[in-house]
Amino acid sequence: MDSCNCIEPQWPADELLMKYQYISDFFIALAYFSIPLELIYFVKKSAVFPYRWVLVQFGAFIVLCGATHLINLWTFNAHTRTVAIVMTTAKVLTAAVSCATALMLVHIIPDLLSVKTRELFLKNKAAQLDREMGIIRTQEETGRHVRMLTHEIRSTLNRHTILKTTLVELGRTLGLEECALWMPTRSGLELQLSYTLRHQNPVGFTVPIQSPAINQVFSTNRAVKISPTSPVARLRPASELSTKRYALMVLMLPSDSARQWHVHELELVEVVADQVAVALSHAAILEESMRARDLLMEQNVALDLARREAETAVRARNDFLAVMNHEMRTPMHAIIALSSLLQETDLTPEQRLMVETILKSSNLLATLINDVLDLSRLEDGSLELDTTTFNLHALFKEVLNLIRPVASVKRLFVTLSLSSDLPEYAVGDEKRLMQIILNIIGNAVKFSKEGSISISAIMAKPDSLRDPRAPDFFPLLSDNNFFLRVQVKDTGMGISQQDMPKLFTKFAESQSPATRNPGGSGLGLAICKRFVNLMEGNIWIESEGLGKGSTAIFFVKLGFPGRLNGSRLPHMRVPAKLGQTKFPGLKVVVVDDNGVSRTATKGLLVHLGCDVTTVSSVEKLPKRHEKPPPLIVGLTGNTDKAMKESLLRAGMDGVVLKPVSVEKMRLALSELLEHNNT
Amino acid sequence: MASVTQLQRQFIEYTTSLYNEGYLDDQFTQLQKLQDESNPDFVVEVVSLFFEDSEKLLNNLATALQQKVVDYKQVDSHVHQFKGSSSSIGAQRVTNMCVHFRNFCEEKNLEGCLQCLQQAKHEYILVRNKLEALFRLEQQILQAGGSIPMME
Numbered sequence: 001m002d003s004c005n006c007i008e009p010q011w012p013a014d015e016l017l018m019k020y021q022y023i024s025d026f027f028i029a030l031a032y033f034s035i036p037l038e039l040i041y042f043v044k045k046s047a048v049f050p051y052r053w054v055l056v057q058f059g060a061f062i063v064l065c066g067a068t069h070l071i072n073l074w075t076f077n078a079h080t081r082t083v084a085i086v087m088t089t090a091k092v093l094t095a096a097v098s099c100a101t102a103l104m105l106v107h108i109i110p111d112l113l114s115v116k117t118r119e120l121f122l123k124n125k126a127a128q129l130d131r132e133m134g135i136i137r138t139q140e141e142t143g144r145h146v147r148m149l150t151h152e153i154r155s156t157l158n159r160h161t162i163l164k165t166t167l168v169e170l171g172r173t174l175g176l177e178e179c180a181l182w183m184p185t186r187s188g189l190e191l192q193l194s195y196t197l198r199h200q201n202p203v204g205f206t207v208p209i210q211s212p213a214i215n216q217v218f219s220t221n222r223a224v225k226i227s228p229t230s231p232v233a234r235l236r237p238a239s240e241l242s243t244k245r246y247a248l249m250v251l252m253l254p255s256d257s258a259r260q261w262h263v264h265e266l267e268l269v270e271v272v273a274d275q276v277a278v279a280l281s282h283a284a285i286l287e288e289s290m291r292a293r294d295l296l297m298e299q300n301v302a303l304d305l306a307r308r309e310a311e312t313a314v315r316a317r318n319d320f321l322a323v324m325n326h327e328m329r330t331p332m333h334a335i336i337a338l339s340s341l342l343q344e345t346d347l348t349p350e351q352r353l354m355v356e357t358i359l360k361s362s363n364l365l366a367t368l369i370n371d372v373l374d375l376s377r378l379e380d381g382s383l384e385l386d387t388t389t390f391n392l393h394a395l396f397k398e399v400l401n402l403i404r405p406v407a408s409v410k411r412l413f414v415t416l417s418l419s420s421d422l423p424e425y426a427v428g429d430e431k432r433l434m435q436i437i438l439n440i441i442g443n444a445v446k447f448s449k450e451g452s453i454s455i456s457a458i459m460a461k462p463d464s465l466r467d468p469r470a471p472d473f474f475p476l477l478s479d480n481n482f483f484l485r486v487q488v489k490d491t492g493m494g495i496s497q498q499d500m501p502k503l504f505t506k507f508a509e510s511q512s513p514a515t516r517n518p519g520g521s522g523l524g525l526a527i528c529k530r531f532v533n534l535m536e537g538n539i540w541i542e543s544e545g546l547g548k549g550s551t552a553i554f555f556v557k558l559g560f561p562g563r564l565n566g567s568r569l570p571h572m573r574v575p576a577k578l579g580q581t582k583f584p585g586l587k588v589v590v591v592d593d594n595g596v597s598r599t600a601t602k603g604l605l606v607h608l609g610c611d612v613t614t615v616s617s618v619e620k621l622p623k624r625h626e627k628p629p630p631l632i633v634g635l636t637g638n639t640d641k642a643m644k645e646s647l648l649r650a651g652m653d654g655v656v657l658k659p660v661s662v663e664k665m666r667l668a669l670s671e672l673l674e675h676n677n678t
Numbered sequence: 679m680a681s682v683t684q685l686q687r688q689f690i691e692y693t694t695s696l697y698n699e700g701y702l703d704d705q706f707t708q709l710q711k712l713q714d715e716s717n718p719d720f721v722v723e724v725v726s727l728f729f730e731d732s733e734k735l736l737n738n739l740a741t742a743l744q745q746k747v748v749d750y751k752q753v754d755s756h757v758h759q760f761k762g763s764s765s766s767i768g769a770q771r772v773t774n775m776c777v778h779f780r781n782f783c784e785e786k787n788l789e790g791c792l793q794c795l796q797q798a799k800h801e802y803i804l805v806r807n808k809l810e811a812l813f814r815l816e817q818q819i820l821q822a823g824g825s826i827p828m829m830e
Binding site: 393420424592593594595596597599600601603604606607658660661662 | 683717727
């Protein structure tokens with residue numbers, strides 16, 4: 001053995017010890033080399049490893065340690081200087097790296113430890129989130145159920161469907177064993193089991209409303225848990241109540257599960273209960289409106305029927321009136337005409353009296369018929385005024401003439417005063433105005449036993465038109481119209497206050513027998529009032545009482561005729577029903593030996609529009625051969641019936657009795673022409 | 679000069695009295711109705727014709743009744759004529775007189791006829807005066823610018 005630089009104990013190299021050291025060093029080196037390899041392998045395998053630099057350091061440390069131990073193998077025996085140097089280098093490097101690693105580990109290890117705690121934390125968090133997810137999912141599930149349930153409920157307006165659907169869906173969603181609905185009975189004192197889920201026919205279970213459990217439930221808006229022993233849960237044990245203060249819904253969890261009512265389930269049930277309540281109220285409203293509509297339709301049908309019946313009735317009445325009008329008037333006219341003709345003949349005084357009575361009665365009857373027919377047309381509103389231009393002054397004179405005989409028989413003085421500013425001609429319904437005046441004056445005469453009747457007619461001033469008793473009568477004057485004010489004052493039996501209001505009511509007569517009109521129908525004044533109203537006027541009667549006479553006053557609106565300037569004749573009339581009013585171009589030859597009479601007749605015919613020539617005797621007639629032979633009309637003052645007949649037999653086509661009026665001539669001519677034209 | 683309204687009132691009163699006293703009847707009104715723009719003086723014309731005619735007839739009647747032998751037929755025909763004319767213009771009293779006259783003629787009662795003739799003449803003169811007065815009033819009204827009131 002040479003002396004070496006290493007200091008070693010000089011004992012005999014134990015072969016065994018040396019062998020073991022040798023082997024251990026070898027294995028250490030092996031381990032030291034393989035550990036980094038393993039580390040590298042696994043780190044490479046894992047995706048995330050933030051401490052690569054540490055690993056490198058650690059790897060270096062281990063490799064160097066291994067190297068050191070490996071090199072140590074050569075230093076057991078004598079070794080060269082190179083080996084010594086390598087050994088030293090290795091040791092130095094190892095020392096450096098290990099110190100660095102040690103220093104580094106001081107920083108690293110806390111980090112590593114904290115990673116561990118963080119990992120634990122995250123795991124906990126993940127578990128919690130999982131739980132929560134589970135809850136949310138269930139909630140969403142139930143929410144969906146509620147929406148679907150609500151949709152089902154609200155999609156129908158039928159009460160039964162709503163309730164049945166509710167029970168079914170709730171049962172399904174919440175997994176209920178039983179679900180029941182208790183509704184108040186008619187008396188309101190009990191709740192009756194109305195609907196259940198699983199029981200087919202809920203029969204007869206009732207529960208008094210006043211029980212404490214039910215009060216508890218009714219006192220709050222929320223769902224309330226009740227004990228299974230409460231009477232409402234009599235169906236099965238275990239339940240839950242939900243209500244709006246109208247009915248009670250009882251829900252039962254399955255009795256075999258250990259489930260409890262969760263808050264969210266209760267909330268769901270409340271929501272559903274709300275929706276059901278709304279749906280039920282809508283259903284109720286709809287039922288109401290449907291019922292109302294049905295009722296309305298029935299009423300409409302009934303009204304329609306009634307209207308049609310009324311129309312039929314009115315039509316029937318009008319037809320009847322039209323027919324009766326004609327049918328009644330024809331015989332009436334025949335009676336009147338023949339009676340008046342009869343009057344003209346030779347009669348004994350007795351016969352004359354009889355004929356006069358017949359005439360009077362038939363005239364009365366004719367008036368009555370006309371009145372009734374008029375009144376019904378007036379009430380219809382189907383009456384229209386015949387507006388023509390007529391002679392106002394002449395109208396009054398005619399009325400006077402008509403009334404004079406009766407008045408003189410009763411020794412009544414009749415005076416007429418027409419104001420000077422009253423126009424001579426006016427535009428209006430002459431016939432009906434005459435009817436009004438005649439009616440009023442007739443009444444005055446009828447009800448006066450003695451004294452006088454004064455009639456005055458003026459053109460009314462606007463302020464005098466206002467009747468204090470008719471405050472809504474506002475006469476409108478225009479340039480074309482004026483108001484005729486007629487006042488008829490009599491000294492007759494007057495009108496009592498109690499009879500006043502009924503004066504113009506049809507068919508109403510005064511109560512006291514003294515004043516009752518023996519011959520009247522009660523229609524006259526009513527008709528007058530209607531006519532006056534049609535003429536936009538007003539009529540009323542004043543009286544100071546029984547026996548103090550009365551004054552009848554009326555206004556009617558008439559029109560001014562067109563400017564006539566001195567002409568005294570009215571305009572061309574609307575042709576009367578009796579044929580022509582003028583006979584233009586009609587050639588007439590007047591034969592009369594009396595010059596005055598000839599001239600008068602000529603004037604009359606000229607007035608009627610004829611083409612007139614006059615001749616004093618028949619011999620003077622120019623000979624004419626006319627294709628249709630001329631018609632011959634005889635004018636005679638002889639009222640002997642025989643004369644008329646002999647004239648007609650002699651070949652005359654017509655006979656007119658003198659005195660000849662314009663009307664008579666016109667009538668005769670038109671009848672003649674009509675007769676000959678047919 | 680009286681005002682138009684006064685004249686009109688006078689006219690009305692006068693005419694009313696004529697009717698009331700029977701001098702005129704409805705026939706006169708009819709004649710008045712025949713007067714129009716194309717025939718403005720119709721009434722006056724007819725009445726004048728009546729006056730002429732009547733004078734002639736009355737003379738004829740007087741002559742006829744003064745004959746030795748009275749020809750009643752002729753008298754009757756004259757009276758008939760007179761009656762016709764007077765009734766045509768509505769001279770009521772004259773017409774009525776003629777009726778009586780004719781009765782006497784039929785009876786061939788000379789006394790009666792003469793009496794009637796006197797009365798008829800008397801009535802005729804009366805009605806003539808009345809009508810002339812009426813026409814004068816009408817003229818006055820027209821001259822004063824008024825219009826003739828329409829009468830019964």
